[in-house]
Amino acid sequence: MSDVRVIEVKQSVFADNDRKADELRATLRERGTFLLNLMSSPGSGKTTTLTRTIEVLKDELSIAVMEADIDSDVDARTILNTGVRAIQLHTGGMCHLDAYMTEQGLDELVREDAIDLAILENVGNLVCPAEFDTGASANAMILSVPEGDDKPLKYPLMFSICDVVLINKIDALPVFDTFSMERVRENILMRNPNATIIPICAKTGEGIDVLADWLRAQVADWKSR
Amino acid sequence: MSDVRVIEVKQSVFADNDRKADELRATLRERGTFLLNLMSSPGSGKTTTLTRTIEVLKDELSIAVMEADIDSDVDARTILNTGVRAIQLHTGGMCHLDAYMTEQGLDELVREDAIDLAILENVGNLVCPAEFDTGASANAMILSVPEGDDKPLKYPLMFSICDVVLINKIDALPVFDTFSMERVRENILMRNPNATIIPICAKTGEGIDVLADWLRAQVADWKSR
Numbered sequence: 001m002s003d004v005r006v007i008e009v010k011q012s013v014f015a016d017n018d019r020k021a022d023e024l025r026a027t028l029r030e031r032g033t034f035l036l037n038l039m040s041s042p043g044s045g046k047t048t049t050l051t052r053t054i055e056v057l058k059d060e061l062s063i064a065v066m067e068a069d070i071d072s073d074v075d076a077r078t079i080l081n082t083g084v085r086a087i088q089l090h091t092g093g094m095c096h097l098d099a100y101m102t103e104q105g106l107d108e109l110v111r112e113d114a115i116d117l118a119i120l121e122n123v124g125n126l127v128c129p130a131e132f133d134t135g136a137s138a139n140a141m142i143l144s145v146p147e148g149d150d151k152p153l154k155y156p157l158m159f160s161i162c163d164v165v166l167i168n169k170i171d172a173l174p175v176f177d178t179f180s181m182e183r184v185r186e187n188i189l190m191r192n193p194n195a196t197i198i199p200i201c202a203k204t205g206e207g208i209d210v211l212a213d214w215l216r217a218q219v220a221d222w223k224s225r
Numbered sequence: 226m227s228d229v230r231v232i233e234v235k236q237s238v239f240a241d242n243d244r245k246a247d248e249l250r251a252t253l254r255e256r257g258t259f260l261l262n263l264m265s266s267p268g269s270g271k272t273t274t275l276t277r278t279i280e281v282l283k284d285e286l287s288i289a290v291m292e293a294d295i296d297s298d299v300d301a302r303t304i305l306n307t308g309v310r311a312i313q314l315h316t317g318g319m320c321h322l323d324a325y326m327t328e329q330g331l332d333e334l335v336r337e338d339a340i341d342l343a344i345l346e347n348v349g350n351l352v353c354p355a356e357f358d359t360g361a362s363a364n365a366m367i368l369s370v371p372e373g374d375d376k377p378l379k380y381p382l383m384f385s386i387c388d389v390v391l392i393n394k395i396d397a398l399p400v401f402d403t404f405s406m407e408r409v410r411e412n413i414l415m416r417n418p419n420a421t422i423i424p425i426c427a428k429t430g431e432g433i434d435v436l437a438d439w440l441r442a443q444v445a446d447w448k449s450r
Contacts, residue, residue, distance in 0.1 A: 041266045042351050042380060043372025070352065072378040093382070095320065095352035124379070125352050126267050127295065127320035146371035146394060147268025153297040154349070155267060157318070169371060175397050 004073040004080065006088045007108050009101040017132055021099035024106075024135030028118075033110065034222040035102075035118045036215070037136035039158065042124030044144040045168040047075045048202040049211075050119060054082045056212040061116040061219060066105040068097050068123050075121065085109060096128035099135040116219055126151070130158040137222050143188075144169040145179050152187035159191035164214060167199045170206065229298040229305065230312045232333050234326040242357055246324035249331075249360030253343075258335065259447040260327075260343045261440070262361035264383065267349030269369040270393040272300045273427040274436075275344060279307045281437040286341040286444060291330040293322050293348050300346065310334060321353035324360040341444055351376070355383040362447050368413075369394040370404045377412035384416035389439060392424045395431065 028035050040046050047067070054063055065086040067075040076088035089105045091097065097105075102120055110118060120136060122129045141162040143151055146169060152159040159165065165188050173179060181199065188195050196214060200207030253260050265271050272292070279288055292300040293314040301313035314330045316322065322330075327345055335343060345361060347354045366387040368376055371394060377384040384390065390413050398404060406424065413420050421439060425432030 041268060041349070041372075042376055043266060043369075069379045071381050072375070074375055074378060093356075095350070123352065124266070125320070125350055127318075127348065127350050128353065131318075144268075144371060146369060146397065147266075150297070150299055151267055153299060154294045156296050172371065172397065172400050175400055 004076045004088050005108070006073055006090055007105055008090050008092060009097070009104045010092070017098045017100070020103070021133035021135040024099050024103050025137065028135070028137065029222065031114070032223045033115045033118050034138070034219045035120065035136045036138055036140055037120045037122060037134045038140045038142070039122045039129045039162070040124060040142035040144070041126050041147055044124070044142040044147065045202045046121050046124070046142055047078050049142060049166065049168060049200065050121065051078060051082055052202050052205055052208045053211055053215065054079070054084055056208060057117070057215065058082065058084055062114060063117045063119070064109050064115045065119045065121065066109055067121045070123065091123060095123055095125050096132050097122055097134050098132045102134040102136070117215065126155040126158045130161055138163045138218055140164045140166065142166045142168045143184070145172050145176050149179050149184035149187060152184070152191045156191050159188055159195070162192065162195060164196040164198060166211065167197065168202055170199050171201045171204055229301045230333070231298055231315055232312055232330060233315045233317060234322070234329045235317070242323045242325070245328070246358035246360040249324050249328050250362065253360070253362065254447065254450070256339070257448045258340045258343050259363070259444045260345065260361045261363055261365055262345045262347060262359045263365045263367070264347045264354045264387070265349060265367035265369070266351050266372055269349070269367040269372065270427045271346050271349070271367055272303050274367060274391065274393060274425065275346065276303060276307055277427050277430055277433045278436055278440065279304070279309055281433060282342070282440065283307065283309055287339060288342045288344070289334050289340045290344045290346065291327070291334055292346045295348065316348060320348055320350050321357050322347055322359055323357045327359040327361070342440065351380040351383045355386055363388045363443055365389045365391065367391045367393045368409070370397050370401050374404050374409035374412060377409070377416045381416050384413055384420070387417065387420060389421040389423060391436065392422065393427055395424050396426045396429055
């Protein structure tokens with residue numbers, strides 16, 4: 001038996017996901033909860049990045065994390081070890097989360113409590129999650145150095161909808177010497193001229209302070225508007 | 226203007242993809258063409274692995290490659306440089322290929338010519354491509370070391386349907402020191418006890434001879450049955 005709370009979320013029966021997402025965003029704003037939707041390929045380092053960021057922010061913000069996967073509960077378990085609340089969402093084979101699925105997770109995770117920063121770690125996938133508004137306050141993605149600097153050319157929608165792109169595993173740049181930071185910036189900004197780009201190494205903690213500053217400002221702005 | 230042939234493939238209008246896939250497989254068997262469906266996350270090294278493998282096999286087998294992506298033609302361009310025929314398939318935003326889309330690509334690429342080995346490089350995605358039979362003779366996937374050894378736990382279907390799993394970027398093992406070859410083998414075999422597992426480094430060419438041997442045997446077996 002797992003000691004991690006696992007929710008089997010059901011796909012929306014509503015045709016209009018965009019309306020549902022807007023409703024969820026309005027509810028989150030009323031409650032003063034900033035929801036970050038974090039996306040990436042499988043294995044880009046979403047959970048490690050979250051762990052590092054939670055370590056920096058957990059004494060100043062109340063944080064709660066939803067870990068979405070098709071199977072397993074390893075990620076929710078990792079997040080629980082940081083001391084913040086976390087649940088595992090199982091998508092029943094689905095390749096993404098929609099607003100209705102996100103709401104089910106939030107209902108279980110947050111209930112009526114005051115949460116400053118809720119984070120949805122989406123299913124590892126650069127295609128489908130980009131097509132569904134989860135109701136989040138902002139979208140973030142991770143591109144890791146070993147994946148290559150050409151990914152914005154191949155997965156245009158994902159890069160165009162993200163407010164912030166984290167370039168992870170920069171410690172591996174010497175091994176992956178065909179990856180150019182200059183070229184990846186050009187490729188990202190071609191898809192989204194307003195994207196904030198933050199190079200990080202979740203393993204060593206490099207750049208996590210910049211990400212924490214960005215999140216702190218986003219949460220403050222969300223609460224003040 | 227691109228000098229790479231780009232096909233905008235349309236999603237199937239047929240409800241029964243499995244029947245279409247079986248039909249395509251039968252046609253390929255009649256023609257003596259072995260079709261490999263190659264899948265992975267974005268950036269695991271599909272195109273580099275193909276380039277290396279084509280270098281080994283192109284003088285003994287006639288080879289043709291279909292590169293599927295949502296956008297761009299960089300991969301087909303890379304394959305064309307090896308001297309074999311290649312086309313780029315654009316999926317119109319779709320996260321996978323079905324048998325009907327694969328057939329459209331083959332019709333353009335192979336026509337009536339004798340091809341021993343056709344390869345479909347699927348959209349970079351560990352979820353959706355696993356759900357659709359493309360009509361291929363065999364399924365292959367790449368898991369690269371930086372993605373982590375826990376991926377079979379999170380993406381069970383993909384690992385269960387693949388005849389061969391290539392573990393790529395083994396040159397990066399010293400940097401990604403939490404990746405255990407023993408643990409990844411256990412996790413893969415838990416999902417699929419019959420999977421062939423081949424460690425490779427597409428960058429240096431290590432292990433590509435083993436993959437070429439496997440492919441050579443598969444093609445010979447396909448033609449003899």
